[in-house]
Amino acid sequence: MDRGLMIFFSVILYGVICVLIASRGKSLSSTSEGYFLGGRSFGIIITVTTVVMGIYSGLTFYGFPSTIMRNGPYPLAATGFGFIGLAYPLIGHKLWKMSIGKGYITTADFLSDRFESNGYGLLVSILQIVFIVPYMTVQLVAVGNGLSYSSGGAVGYSVSVLIFAAFLVAYLLIGGAKGTGMMDVFNAALAIFVPAIAIYIIVGKNFGGSFSVLGQKAFENFPTMMDSESFGSAWKPVNVLAQAISGMMALFASPHIVSKMFMAKDTKTFQQMTWVGPLFYTILTVPIVLMGIIAVALYKDVIPAAQADLVVPIMMLDHTNFFIVVGMLMVLFAYAMSTANGFAMAAATIFSRDLVGKYGFKNIKDPVEKDKISVKLGKIGVVVLMAITVLVSLTRPAAIVEYAYKFATPGFAQILPQLLLGMYWKRTSKQGAIAGTSIGLIVLLVTLFIVKSPLGIHPVIWSLGINFAVTYVVSLVTRPSDSVLERFYGEEA
Amino acid sequence: MSNMEKKIIDKKKIDIDSPRERFFGWFPKEKEAQIMFFAMFIYFAVCTFTWTAWPQKMVFGWWPFPFFAYCFVYIPVLVLMLTVYYYKFWPELKKKDK
Numbered sequence: 264m265d266r267g268l269m270i271f272f273s274v275i276l277y278g279v280i281c282v283l284i285a286s287r288g289k290s291l292s293s294t295s296e297g298y299f300l301g302g303r304s305f306g307i308i309i310t311v312t313t314v315v316m317g318i319y320s321g322l323t324f325y326g327f328p329s330t331i332m333r334n335g336p337y338p339l340a341a342t343g344f345g346f347i348g349l350a351y352p353l354i355g356h357k358l359w360k361m362s363i364g365k366g367y368i369t370t371a372d373f374l375s376d377r378f379e380s381n382g383y384g385l386l387v388s389i390l391q392i393v394f395i396v397p398y399m400t401v402q403l404v405a406v407g408n409g410l411s412y413s414s415g416g417a418v419g420y421s422v423s424v425l426i427f428a429a430f431l432v433a434y435l436l437i438g439g440a441k442g443t444g445m446m447d448v449f450n451a452a453l454a455i456f457v458p459a460i461a462i463y464i465i466v467g468k469n470f471g472g473s474f475s476v477l478g479q480k481a482f483e484n485f486p487t488m489m490d491s492e493s494f495g496s497a498w499k500p501v502n503v504l505a506q507a508i509s510g511m512m513a514l515f516a517s518p519h520i521v522s523k524m525f526m527a528k529d530t531k532t533f534q535q536m537t538w539v540g541p542l543f544y545t546i547l548t549v550p551i552v553l554m555g556i557i558a559v560a561l562y563k564d565v566i567p568a569a570q571a572d573l574v575v576p577i578m579m580l581d582h583t584n585f586f587i588v589v590g591m592l593m594v595l596f597a598y599a600m601s602t603a604n605g606f607a608m609a610a611a612t613i614f615s616r617d618l619v620g621k622y623g624f625k626n627i628k629d630p631v632e633k634d635k636i637s638v639k640l641g642k643i644g645v646v647v648l649m650a651i652t653v654l655v656s657l658t659r660p661a662a663i664v665e666y667a668y669k670f671a672t673p674g675f676a677q678i679l680p681q682l683l684l685g686m687y688w689k690r691t692s693k694q695g696a697i698a699g700t701s702i703g704l705i706v707l708l709v710t711l712f713i714v715k716s717p718l719g720i721h722p723v724i725w726s727l728g729i730n731f732a733v734t735y736v737v738s739l740v741t742r743p744s745d746s747v748l749e750r751f752y753g754e755e756a
Numbered sequence: 757m758s759n760m761e762k763k764i765i766d767k768k769k770i771d772i773d774s775p776r777e778r779f780f781g782w783f784p785k786e787k788e789a790q791i792m793f794f795a796m797f798i799y800f801a802v803c804t805f806t807w808t809a810w811p812q813k814m815v816f817g818w819w820p821f822p823f824f825a826y827c828f829v830y831i832p833v834l835v836l837m838l839t840v841y842y843y844k845f846w847p848e849l850k851k852k853d854k
Contacts (some may be wrong), residue, residue, distance in 0.1 A: 336820040478818030537838040688782035
């Protein structure tokens with residue numbers, strides 16, 4: 264059989280396996296807590312895999328090795344993600360406890376209740392939805408490029424995107440949050456083992472099994488690869504700090520990660536995340552960095568710049584066998600799906616609960632009926648979101664990647680001061696929250712696109728710093744209502 | 757005492773106007789949490805300024821020093837700090853899950 268067709272059928276097989284695994288969550292999918300939150304039943308294994316796989320996306324899996332090959336190993340933005348261990352108990356546990364007591368399913372639920380403002384909740388929901396679309400698109404573009412290249416064009420870009428979207432919709436509709444969580448465990452196993460085997464084969468075949476020889480060859484091809492000066496301001500402490508904060512803040516406030524904090528089953532899971540989270544994240548980082556070093560040794564100045572982002576499939580096609588090529592494609596799917604399913608579930612929840620749910624069917628009083636409609640709306644939200652994302656992906660917008668990473672990540676973070684201060688500072692007021700988020704977004708837009716990075720400092724530092732300061736100062740001169748104080752801090756008094 | 761009266765008395769106890777609560781109400785009250793608060797800031801600052809100062813070389817000839825430091829210095833230290841605090845001193849440990 265033709266190699267391209269075999270790859271096509273292998274991917275179909277992988278998709279079917281994913282749907283079958285996800286279908287194990289079907290029994291929970293009839294209620295909104297079951298469908299959106301997996302019945303709040305995630306222990307440490309599902310939690311850590313679904314969160315960490317959600318952090319690393321399909322673009323990361325292809326993009327990091329390519330970045331190392333082009334620029335060396337310095338300018339990587341994800342280092343702040345080690346703070347996943349802090350995010351879970353610091354923000355996650357508080358949200359989780361409140362979500363049980365007060366019935367929250369989304370961060371907008373908490374923020375609109377804490378600040379007694381449906382308008383602010385609506386602003387947060389709309390912001391999150393707006394930022395989710397480019398992130399989802401990026402996953403589809405990465406998969407479309409990867410599958411079409413790996414299959415030698417036998418599976419075209421558009422077909423690849425449609426296959427990915429179809430499987431994503433199928434298992435999200437069937438399995439809900441629990442199903443996607445279980446599937447992420449399977450995907451995490453693929454992401455650990457397949458790249459490790461691929462690296463072992465490539466190093467054995469090209470460098471006599473010696474990593475030192477690999478390093479020497481990399482230095483021969485790219486003598487300045489460890490020269491941090493060549494990266495200019497990117498490798499200065501203030502910008503390393505900015506990158507780490509950007510990564511950390513996105514993790515603390517990104518809807519596809521924060522929503523998973525509601526799904527944990529008990530306090531112990533949050534405790535375990537303090538050490539399992541950072542370690543698992545690090546384990547996934549190692550093969551990605553190594554693939555970057557291999558890319559330098561084998562392909563630096565060999566492949567055209569336009570194909571740099573495809574260096575991983577190129578490497579696999581040139582130096583491994585059919586099974587590894589297919590396996591690595593599955594890993595690409597795994598990373599892309601894990602990120603996309605988190606965003607899709609978050610968007611479905613926001614669409615169902617915060618947008619249509621709050622404003623669309625006020626007349627229905629029966630809670631059971633309301634709950635059923637909420638699940639249906641969530642499923643409709645998944646389909647609508649995927650349709651929009653597929654349409655955008657098919658145009659292959661080059662600007663979307665830049666937009667996603669430049670604007671969406673720090674954009675998500677503009678609710679972080681309100682989340683943190685809203686939880687830990689009684690004084691935080693509605694006026695402070697609205698002013699902080701609004702001005703933070705304006706400052707972000709200005710420092711990203713008009714007065715770019717003033718004083719050489721990253722826009723995320725400017726926008727978040729000003730956001731925190733405005734929220735604090737405005738809250739000092741205003742005050743929250745007695746009702747908020749009583750409901751949120753009554754027990755502490 | 758009626759529930760309403762009790763609620764009014766409870767409400768009066770919620771202080772947001774004293775200088776401590778007004779300006780530093782976000783700062784943790786427990787001693788261990790305060791230590792952890794400063795420890796995280798110091799850790800973050802140390803990471804920021806030392807990460808750019810590691811030798812610009814490969815460890816063992818093939819593993820970039822910044823990632824070596826990330827995997828074997830920064831993350832283990834972070835994990836150690838978080839584990840000690842959240843397993844030994846976290847106030848939530850004294851509360852039960854609802």
